[in-house]
Every structure is written in C-alpha cells, then in structure tokens.
Amino acid sequence: MTTQTVILKINDRTALAEIEKIISTTGGYTVEAENGVPRDLLIFEITDKDTEKQFDFIKRVMSSGKAGHLFLVSGVTDPDILIRVLKIGPREFFQLPLNPDDVRKALLTFQTNRSSHSAGVDTKPLKEGTIIHVVGSKGGVGTTTVAVNLARSLLAPGKTIALVDMNLLFGDIPIFLNMESPLFDWAEIARNILRLDSTFLMGTLYKHPSGLYVLPSPAGVLESFDSGPDIITKLLNLMRTMFDHVIIDGGQDLGEMSRSIMKLADRVIIVTLLNLPCLINIKRLRDTFLTLGYPSDDRVSIVANRVNKRSANISVEDAERTTKKKIAWTIPNDFQNTMNAINMGKTLQEIAPGSEINRHISHMAAAFQRQRVNVHEEGKKKKGLFGVFSITQG
Ligand SMILES: Nc1ncnc2c1ncn2[C@@H]1O[C@H](COP(=O)(O)OP(=O)(O)OP(=O)(O)O)[C@@H](O)[C@H]1O
Numbered sequence: 001m002t003t004q005t006v007i008l009k010i011n012d013r014t015a016l017a018e019i020e021k022i023i024s025t026t027g028g029y030t031v032e033a034e035n036g037v038p039r040d041l042l043i044f045e046i047t048d049k050d051t052e053k054q055f056d057f058i059k060r061v062m063s064s065g066k067a068g069h070l071f072l073v074s075g076v077t078d079p080d081i082l083i084r085v086l087k088i089g090p091r092e093f094f095q096l097p098l099n100p101d102d103v104r105k106a107l108l109t110f111q112t113n114r115s116s117h118s119a120g121v122d123t124k125p126l127k128e129g130t131i132i133h134v135v136g137s138k139g140g141v142g143t144t145t146v147a148v149n150l151a152r153s154l155l156a157p158g159k160t161i162a163l164v165d166m167n168l169l170f171g172d173i174p175i176f177l178n179m180e181s182p183l184f185d186w187a188e189i190a191r192n193i194l195r196l197d198s199t200f201l202m203g204t205l206y207k208h209p210s211g212l213y214v215l216p217s218p219a220g221v222l223e224s225f226d227s228g229p230d231i232i233t234k235l236l237n238l239m240r241t242m243f244d245h246v247i248i249d250g251g252q253d254l255g256e257m258s259r260s261i262m263k264l265a266d267r268v269i270i271v272t273l274l275n276l277p278c279l280i281n282i283k284r285l286r287d288t289f290l291t292l293g294y295p296s297d298d299r300v301s302i303v304a305n306r307v308n309k310r311s312a313n314i315s316v317e318d319a320e321r322t323t324k325k326k327i328a329w330t331i332p333n334d335f336q337n338t339m340n341a342i343n344m345g346k347t348l349q350e351i352a353p354g355s356e357i358n359r360h361i362s363h364m365a366a367a368f369q370r371q372r373v374n375v376h377e378e379g380k381k382k383k384g385l386f387g388v389f390s391i392t393q394g
Pocket residue numbers: 136138139140141142143144145146167172251305306307331332333334335336338339342357
C-alpha cells in the first residue's frame with residue numbers, strides 16, 4: 001500500500017484537530033508541509049474572510065500539480081460562496097461541524113481508488129503471518145489481559161501486529177487500550193465484505209499509538225451475522241498476508257465464528273486459572289476442539305494466569321496431571337499492575353515494563369517470535385506454519 005501525502009490548510013481548530021486525528025488513525029496517510037513538493041491531497045477550509053484569496057490559492061496549488069486532489073471543508077452558509085465551491089469541483093466537501101465518519105470514509109475511498117490505479121506498483125512481498133487464538137477456560141480468567149499484552153510484547157521493529165476482538169458483545173479491548181470511540185468495528189467489515197482488501201482493511205483498523213492495529217468488536221448488537229464464518233475466514237486469510245502476528249481475543253465463545261477461527265489458527269492459547277472448575281473446563285474445551293476437527297492438540301497451549309506460588313492450592317504440576325498436558329507458560333498474580341493498566345488504558349509494557357508479569361508475557365512473546373524465525377530458516381517446505389512449530393516452553 002502506498003502512503004498518501006496530505007497538505008492541511010484548516011483554520012478551525014476543532015476541525016483541524018479532528019482531521020489530524022482521523023488521518024493518524026487511518027493507515028496509509030501522512031500530513032506533510034506545503035513546501036512546493038507535489039502532494040497527493042489538499043484538504044482546505046473555505047472561510048468567509050478573503051474568499052477571493054482562498055480561491056486563488058486553491059487554483060494555484062491544483063493547477064501547478066502541487067496537490068493531486070482536493071477535499072474542501074467549510075462552515076460558511078453564504079449560497080454564493082457555496083456555489084463557487086461546487087464549481088471548483090472538489091473530490092469531497094465536508095460541512096462544519098465535521099462528521100468524522102464521513103471524513104474517514106472519504107479517505108478510505110480515496111485510498112482504495114488510488115491503490116487500484118497504482119496496482120502492481122507496490123511490490124512489497126506479502127507476509128505469512130501467524131494467527132494466535134486466545135480463549136479463556138472460563139470468563140474473567142484474564143483472556144483479554146493476555147491477548148492485549150501478548151500483542152504488545154510481539155511488537156518489534158519491522159513487525160506488524162494486529163489484535164482482533166471476537167467478544168462480539170461487550171468487547172473490552174477499547175477500554176484496555178483507551179481507544180476513543182473507534183469508528184470502525186466488525187460490523188463495518190461485514191457490511192463491506194465485497195470490497196475487503198488490504199487497503200480497505202488498513203483504513204478500517206484502529207491504529208493504536210503503540211503501533212498495534214486493532215479491530216474492536218461492535219459497540220452494539222450486530223444486525224445480522226449469518227455469514228459470520230465466511231467473513232472471518234476471508235478476513236483472517238487477508239490479515240495473514242498483512243501482519244506478522246494476528247492475535248485474537250476469543251473470549252469464551254465456541255460458536256460458529258470461533259470454529260472458523262479455530263480452523264485457521266496456527267496456535268490456540270487457553271488461558272486458565274489454577275482452580276478445579278477452570279481445569280475441568282480445559283478438558284472439555286480440548287475435547288470440543290478435537291470434535292470440531294481442530295487438527296492437533298500440539299497447537300493448543302495452556303497458559304496459567306494469576307499464579308501465586310505461595311498461596312496456590314493447586315500447583316502447576318497438579319494442574320498438568322489433571323489436564324494431562326503441560327502448562328506452556330505461567331503468568332504471575334499481579335493485581336496492582338493489571339488493574340492499573342486497565343484503569344489507565346495502557347499495556348503492561350507501558351506502565352510496568354520491568355515487572356515480573358511483563359517479563360513473563362514478553363518471554364511468551366519471544367517464543368512466538370523464535371517460532372517465526374524457525375519457519376523462515378527451514379524454508380517453506382511445509383504448507384502451514386505449524387508444520388515447523390515446536391512448542392517452546394516458557
Ligand atoms: N495476572 C493477573 N494478576 C492479577 N489480576 C489479573 C491478572 N490477569 C488479569 N487480572 C485481572 O482479572 C480481571 C479480568 O481480566 P480480563 O478482563 O483480562 O479477563 P477476561 O477473561 O478477558 O474477562 P471477560 O470474561 O470479562 O472477558 C481484571 O480485573 C484483571 O485486572
């Protein structure tokens with residue numbers, strides 16, 4: 001995807017801040033200075049002061065090719081000015097106060113059209129990302145905490161990581177990452193499934209300041225989701241080509257959507273607490289996976305969360321005996337830091353990078369990164385990444 005360059009000439013401070021925010025959270029755009037270098041897009045506000053000068057400026061910039069395309073913004077109501085605005089023929093016109101949804105949609109459409117014109121120019125190789133499906137043995141065991149912080153710990157220079165919330169009702173990721181009114185969620189993908197390509201998706205995902213790309217769950221009940229399994233299959237197959245890792249917060253759902261993810265996931269992580277109800281559920285979950293045709297139990301790893309060596313009544317060893325499976329990683333109990341992280345809307349990497357809990361999660365992330373290196377070292381002899389995965393214990 002090529003990056004589109006934008007010149008912003010907006011006087012209205014609120015509108016300027018809003019547009020800057022939309023641009024920064026819509027992948028594929030950068031704001032540049034107006035210094036004579038040709039840019040892809042000029043976004044200009046027409047005011048009712050010195051209108052003539054403003055129209056001259058636009059004419060000059062557009063006719064000299066210093067900006068390829070024009071979006072206009074205006075709060076004026078004078079019909080004469082508005083008629084002149086129409087005559088200039090901007091690609092988009094936004095009335096103030098802005099509707100951020102309209103601006104973002106216009107940017108996405110602009111980008112989609114541009115990239116289809118330049119198809120074949122962007123020769124960046126496609127990625128072969130891994131899909132990591134994080135599910136909980138029960139509610140409240142820390143599934144979202146693990147998914148969010150694992151995703152954050154996987155971020156590294158040159159790596160792109162996506163985080164998808166599959167808790168289709170009441171997903172928590174926007175709270176965990178302090179995302180303000182995410183504009184696009186699952187419903188947007190569902191509605192636009194026919195035009196789902198990497199450009200559209202990049203614009204739809206929320207770009208968190210940490211660098212994570214996030215697809216939140218819908219804020220309300222989805223209209224109709226009959227084609228959910230098809231959508232998720234298409235979406236994940238596409239995301240695999242765009243990201244090094246796609247982390248899915250799968251909650252406790254075992255419905256049709258979850259089954260489709262299960263078929264595509266390179267790795268399933270079951271987050272559990274070391275107590276009997278959770279451990280019994282692990283057996284049920286693994287049996288269900290096998291009944292659903294999930295190819296191999298080797299791809300399933302158990303992560304014990306909130307492990308407190310001093311007060312534990314079920315030890316890791318006991319848990320392994322009960323579940324007849326190794327606990328791949330343990331995460332220590334740390335109420336303070338996990339709670340602070342949620343309250344501040346930040347990740348553990350941001351608020352407590354040196355904490356034991358963050359070290360454990362980073363350790364787990366490092367194992368996934370090593371596995372990817374193995375994949376590349378061993379070449380692409382086998383189809384499907386799990387052919388070369390060996391589970392690295394934490
Ligand atoms: N390692 C930990 N130590 C202490 N508290 C933790 C730990 N992990 C998570 N918690 C706390 O447990 C609570 C639930 O965490 P989280 O929302 O991640 O769980 P969940 O399984 O996603 O829950 P839900 O079923 O509601 O989606 C939060 O208050 C969080 O701070």
